[in-house]
Amino acid sequence: MLKTFSSAISPLLDRRSQGHSLPAGLYTRQDVFEADLDVFFHKHWIYVGLECDVPEPGDAHVIDLGSASIILLRDDDGRIRVFHNVCRHRGTRLLDSGSSIISKLVCPYHQWTYELSGELAYAPHMGTSFDKTCRSLKPVHFKSIGGLIYVCLSEAPPEDIDALERTMKERLAPYDLANSKVAFQTEIIETGNWKLTIENNRECYHCSSNHPELCVSFIDLDFGFDPETLNPEDREEAEKHQALYDERTRQWEAQGHPSAAVEQLVDCATNFRTQRLVIAGAGESQTPDATAASAKLMGTMTRKDLGDTHLWGHNCWHHFMGDHAVTTLIIPLGPDRTLVRTKWLVHKDAVEGRDYDLDKLTSVWIATNGQDAQLVARSHAGILDPAYEPGPYSPFTEGQLDNFATWYIDRMRANGY
Structure with missing residues (x-):
């Protein structure tokens, strides 16, 4: 099958x-969708969730990735574990999608029972010679990077995840995501290919005309502009903004807050970018008025003016601010369907209605995600049209899309396509 797909x-x-x-x-065909799942969601590191998704021993969370399914859980000793959601008897799914609380993992078919550490504890009617030690649950390679859980289903995960781990360990530490x-979670099924979802996220060419709520706090100039097409007043504003950005980054770095851009985007397996972004307006958070949504700050944070530490990968994007964080993952469901799951995080002791207002916390990205879903659907519909032909990226505002497309082609080639 791989050879057939490869030749096609x-x-x-x-x-x-x-x-x-x-x-x-590459956006619309079923064979490409299946190849994408194999290459980018089974053989590369992907973000799947958070340590705080399973805060207590016995908490479990199932994530489906095409035909694969994995269980993220916390064992009796408080350690994070990730297993394939497959009974070692005859392959039955152990848990349904979503979250649950368990004392052991019990197969609903024949009652094979596993400890939360994965060992097979009970297998009825298998005879006295049956060796339980050979039938533990299959573990999944995973890393907790500052409380973000990344997994790779391959037996040989890409080693360059270490660059992401080194970079983000220090940057995420003050937010103490674990x-x-x-505080809130949404799921949207976008009517478009997963690559269009990622492309849409990696440019702000469209922001000023499509995201009025986000642009209160988000500065579209951060993602490029064509200086030759700006009038003198706008060019002066852009130059002032860049000078402010450079100075703010120098100040943050001097104060011990890593802020400069770090990119691993092409000629690599693990694709990521991070940078501390300036927040517009009141400068505190991505809310309707750019002020903090939660009075109780994240982790050990003591300041609300440290901008937005953003991080993206090939199936995720995140924003970490002094008062809250927004994390988003995507999972392809079909050539033209993509799951977008967004979570809003606050300090574990923050109380809704006292420390934060839920609408203020969530309204900007709820609106933005809905607007982006419409844009992705329109893009996919246009690509299905016989008149579609690949168009040129703006060198000023869509350079990251070119990087992503280049990386995509290279990784498909590296995996035999």
Whole structure:
């Protein structure tokens, strides 16, 4: 099957022109979707959740990734574990999707029972010669990076995850995500290919005309502009903004807050970018008035003016602010359907109605996600049109899309397509 897919997909990869969007079939075809799941969601590191998704021993959370399913749980000793959601008897799913509280993992089919550490504890009617030690649950490679859980389903995970781990360990430490809690969660099924979801997230060319709520706190100039097309007043504003940005970054770095951009985007397996972004307006948080949504700050944070530490990967994007964090993951469900799951985090002791107002906390990204879902659907519909042909990326505002498309082609090639 891989060889068949490879021979069919390879000509599509060949047709991609540098600086242009992908050929239509790479967004729309079923065989490409299945190859994408295999390459990018089974053989690469992906973000799947948070330590605070399973705060107590016995808490379990199931994530489905195409035909694969994994269980994120906290064992009796308080350690994070990740297992394949497959009974070692005849392959039955142990847990349903979503969250649950368990004392042991019990297969609903024949009652094979596993400890939270994965060892098989009970297998009825298997005879006295049956060796339980050979039938523990299959573990999944995972890393907790500052409280963010990344997994790789491959037996040989890419080693360059270490760069992400080194970079984010220090940057995420003050937010103490392991001791946060999920204040709210939403799920959207976007009617579009997962690559369009990622492309939409990696540019702000569209922000000023589509995201009025986000642009109160988000500065679209951060993501590029064409200086030759700006009038003198706008050019002066852009230059002042860049000077402010440079000075603010120097100040933050001098005060011990890592802020400069770190990128690993091409010629790599693990794709990520992080930078501390300036927040517009009141400068505190991504809320309707850019002031903090929670009076109780995250982790050990003592300041509300340290901007937005953003992080993205090929299936996620995150924003970490003094008062709260927003984490988003995507999972392809089909060539034209993508799950977008967003969580809003606050300090674990923050109380709704006393420390934070839920609407203020969530309204900006609820609106933004809805607007983006409409844009992705319109993009996918246009790519299905016979008139579609790959268009040129703006060198000023869409350079990251070119990087992503280049990385995508390279990783498909590296995996035999």
